[in-house]
Structures are given as C-alpha cells and as structure tokens.
Amino acid sequence: MFAVQRGTPMATQPMATGRPATIHDIAALCGVAASTVSRALANPERVNIRTRERIQAAAVELHYTPNSQAKALSSGKTGAVGVLVPDITNPFYFDLIRGTQLQLKAAGYTQLLVDTEESDEVEASTLEQLRKSADGVIVAASRLNDDALAAAAALMPMVTVNRDVDGVPAVIIDTPSAMPQALDHLISWGHTSVAYVSGPAVSQSSARRWAALSAAAEERGVEVRRLGPFAPKTQSGAAAADAAVHSGVTACIVFNDLIAIGMLQRLRERGLRVPEDMSIVGCDDIFGADFCNPPLTTMSSPIEQAGRVAVSMLLAQLNPLAGGGNRNRSVMPTHLTVRGSTGPVPSA
Amino acid sequence: MFAVQRGTPMATQPMATGRPATIHDIAALCGVAASTVSRALANPERVNIRTRERIQAAAVELHYTPNSQAKALSSGKTGAVGVLVPDITNPFYFDLIRGTQLQLKAAGYTQLLVDTEESDEVEASTLEQLRKSADGVIVAASRLNDDALAAAAALMPMVTVNRDVDGVPAVIIDTPSAMPQALDHLISWGHTSVAYVSGPAVSQSSARRWAALSAAAEERGVEVRRLGPFAPKTQSGAAAADAAVHSGVTACIVFNDLIAIGMLQRLRERGLRVPEDMSIVGCDDIFGADFCNPPLTTMSSPIEQAGRVAVSMLLAQLNPLAGGGNRNRSVMPTHLTVRGSTGPVPSA
DNA sequence: ACTATTTTGACAACCGATTGCCATACGCTG
C-alpha cells in the first residue's frame, strides 16, 4: 500500500541499505504529509507532540538523514564553508586547516578546502564558485588586491587571515609585534648587522614584518637590510642562505620557518655552523621547527587557534542572532621562542 | 520586459554583482525555454548552432555558473569527493591530501576533507553522511573493520589507501616490501637485536609492516621483538624510546616517522646519541624526516602520487566509459632512504 | 506539391526539502 519497500525494516541496521530515506518515505509510513515531517524535524513546537514523536521514531527507524543538496537548494544555506590557502603543502597552513576543520565540524559545517596555488586568478575564480556552494569563506594569506578582496567580501560572508582590508573581518597573527623581541634578542648576543629575508612580494604578512623590523632597528640604531623576495618553500632557503652569506650579515630574521629551515640545511652544506657563524630566526613555529638542526629560534603564535577564531567570527556573521560581541578584527599574540639557532656574534 | 535587471551588462565585469545568474535568466534574455538552455550547455549537438551560440554568449555575459546544489539534486551527481583521514595533523596525510586535492581539482571535482579523529564511529557516520553529498570517497588508513568497510563500499564508489578489503579498490603503499632492505641495512652495521615499534593496534599498515619484518628476521636468524602499540604522534616517541632502551635492543624500526622523530628527541634528552648508541629507522619519509637531527633513515614512498592514483581509480569508477584498464589495486613502490640515524652497533 | 523524416525546442515532471497560506478541528468563554 505504502511506497515503502526498502529492505526488511527489522531492528536497527548498522548501515542503511538501498536508497536513502526521504521525508516522503517517513510521511508515507506515518500517514502524514511530507511538509508535516519537515516541520516535525525543524520546528518541533509547530506540530502536535503525538505525531511528532511518531515521525521522529520513523525517522530513526528509516535511518533518515536530510539530503544536504536539497536542503541547500530550498533554504539557500549549504552548510559548507570554504577555506582557501595559497599552498596546501606549507605546514603553516596545516595548523590553520586543523583549527578550522575542528571548529567547523563542531558547529556542524563541512569544510571545503581549496589550494589556490599562490595565484590571484585561481583565488578569484574559486571565490566566485564558492559563492553558490558555500555559506562563507575563510581566506588565508590572500593574494588578491584590496579592491578585489573587498568586492568578494561584499558578496558573501568572509573572514581573512593575515590580511587587513577595510570592512573585512580578519584574524591577524601579530608576528610583527614580536619583531622587537627578536631584534633585542639578537642585539643581546652582540649582532649589529642583521638581514630580513623576505617572503613573496605580494604577501602583506611579509611587508608588515619588514615594516615592524625596520622600525625597531631604526629605534635601536642597528643596520637591517632586506634580502629577497623568496618563495615560501624550503628550497628557497638555499638561495636565501647564499644571499645572506654574501651580504655579510651575522644574523637573519626570516619571513617564515620553511625558508629558515632551508637556510639551515644550505648553511650546513656550505660548512657554516649555526649559530656559531650565523644566527637564524624564523617565523611561525611550524611543525619541524623544534626538531630541526639546530632547533629553530622562531616567533610562535597559536596558529590552530587562529583557525578556530576565524571560524567563530565567520559563524557570528552567519548567525547574527546568537553570537555576542561581533568583533571584526582579532589579533593573535606572538612571542619569541628561543632555541638553538641563535647565538653570539662571531668573534672574527 | 525581461526579468533581467542585474547590474549594467556592460563589458565583462571582474566579478558578478547581485544575485547569480540562472538558466532562467539566460532563457529570458534569449527568448527560449530554460530546458533549451540546459541542453545547449550540456548536449550542444542537441540544439541548433545558431541558438546555441546565442545562449552561450548570453551565458558568458551574465557570468553564468551552474548552481552545483541544483545540479546535484536533479542529476544525482554532486561533483564532490570525500577524503577521509584519521588525523589531519599527521604530515603523512598532508602529502596524501595534496595529491588528492591536485588531481581532484584537475578533474573538476571538489574535495571534502574530513578528519575522522582515529575513530571508527566518526568514520562510519561520515561515510553515511557523504553517501548523499559526495560522488565517491577516498578512505585513508580506515579504522573500520572489514565488514563495515565492505558494506560502505557497496553503497558508494570508494577507494581505500593502505587498506586491503575484498572487492574494494585500494592503493597500497608497499612499505612492507622495504622491510627486508631496512633489516639488511641494520644487519650490515652489525645489529642483531632489533625492535619494531608498532603503531595503533587497529592499523592494518602496522600489522603488515610487522609481518614483513618478522618474516625477514626469521629468514636471517635475527631476533626482532615488538614494542607498543603507540599512537602515531611525536609525543608517543618518548614512551617508545624508553621502551626501546629498556628492552636492550641496539636498533629500532619504527612504525612511522612521527614516532621516530619523537624518539630522536627523547633519546637526546636522555643523553643517548643516535646512531652511536641506538639506530633508528622510520617509515614514510614525511616532511621533516630529512632535516631532523640526525636526519632520519626511513622508508620512502611516493605518498602524493598515491593520492593522485587513488583519485584516478575513483574517477575510473565514476566514469566507467572513459578510463581504460580499471585496476582495482595499485601498489606504490617503496625504498629505503639511508640518512644519519643509523650506524654501527655500539661496541660496548 | 505533398508526404515522410529529421531537427529543434517547449512543456512538464522530478530531485528533496522548506515555507507561506489556508482549512479544518479542537478548546475555550459566555
């Protein structure tokens, strides 16, 4: 009689068989309309407790799970959040991704992870694509220019990470604030000639770090030169190390740990000792910074937590009702972690 | 007249404004039915070339992008593939994820990345969820038992990584095949008392590695004992190192590089030198294995490529027409990479 | 020129859920 011919509905099966159940199956089983089922599940107070319980029982028995596509189509909410990173290979983003993943899952959202390959075009087209398939996006280290980013943010809820654009909520990992610490640390070891090994030219992070460092250097009357730009990969470390050696500095503050670790390897290859011949300070304290050789002095920050905060800020935008303070800028503290890659200036 | 009142349709705007265009907008603009637009875009040969071109031009002008939710709902294909990993923190999976991400994107699919938290229950419920929101799944290092996994595979296209279950296509990273190499390497340094530091009890990979190692050991008349199980994290390395020291062996072959690196750190803390006092061999050659201290001797395999192969195999299932040989088992070669963490047996 | 055949495109049902609107049925007050 009813259109319910799925596998023997005995007891609870460990995993559903046949076609997944729909609200229509439940409706048929309970002898009510599909809309009633929908209401019973979404607005329980809108339907009589007796029917509601009948429906809920049937839903359990049939292993009903709402079809997210259909839900998305009618409600306009997809339950997904896009996370854009320039390079999925970079361990820095691993920590970030882990943070977003955990927090999104806790909130019942699905994470759409996309690697934009350090390309502004890929980033723009991904954003356009995501406009319809995600409720919001978290964009880490955007390679887009300010206008394009602001335009994209106007079209859908967005939170940026390490990127400041007017009107776009952002999580800023405040590495620049640790630059004076790092410089003082080096000065305390007697260094007076320091280089900043910079990251990608379009990276706002790199620019901010350089600005903070050169300001601090000026205050202290120390010479700081800038090398680079270098791609944020360990392989770039070789060129960076050679440039540092050639420049004659005794210490480097490096855009990120990836390049710093590459420099460590290259300096070793060239027979130079760290920190005896050259001191190295990294940024980010990524996986590996504590066990490389020598362990890297670096600027640590709660990256995973930054991911979680970014998600919270995005969710606050999505559900304006619930959230309390709707901050639109969150700064993550950073501090210098001293390990073995920094030491006294060479006596020579 | 027409229902087209989006922003001035002049030239090509860098990014669309207002509500995204639908096939209905295009239909109205061209004066045809929506279904014709759908066909013009999907089965071009099914519609007159003149109308087709008109429609395509309109689509471009309106920045039309199909709504993936709607497409999924009616066609049943979501254009998404789930990738399940037990621990998104583990660098081993980073490489895998990168491989799947790249290949999926190349094929026009979206990657849904999920961390199953080393839990079979989370894994099962994720799989159930994904049944409706993804066209297929790639399951790495499943924690599910064989029956549950086979049952899940019967419901949707699936490829496993490092997990052999009858009837489920798999990519196997053949680390076991390098075990004899690793053992011979240690024997050549004079080691006769070796320990296998095992991974999670439910890990099939760990079991296979142990089986291969103990078989090789028996052939060669070498004593190999098993320690563990240990969780695949660097933190477990401390306990593993202590266990190894206590057991009196002179060399360890470790389930994975994460634990191995943790052991390196712990042994150093305890004042033991590697490889002078103890030799360590890891598995996987993850990010960091080449720059830890000492650099880790380990079994390398093309993990990223494994991810790409897994995607290819899955896509072959999804589009049975195109693909040629529909292999259902792919074995990735592995070899020993000798670095600094192995050396002669202590003379004491 | 007239019929036979093929092309072309419109109509409408459908995918699975949500939601505004409305009709019924119930409970209550007077």
Place this chain on the structure above:
DNA sequence: CAGCGTATGGCAATCGGTTGTCAAAATAGT
C-alpha cells in the same frame, strides 16, 4: 450552543537544474 481563537497539518509553490515526451518546424524525397 453560538462564537471565537488557536493549535494542527495539508496543499502547493519554490529553489535551479535535468530529462522524457511530444508537437511544430524545417528539411528531404518522390
């Protein structure tokens, strides 16, 4: 018991596409 308010649940439209069916138009054949 009339009259009214409210709790309840069904109908149908909608989201944006896809696709089977069929009629009209264009083409071919004799």
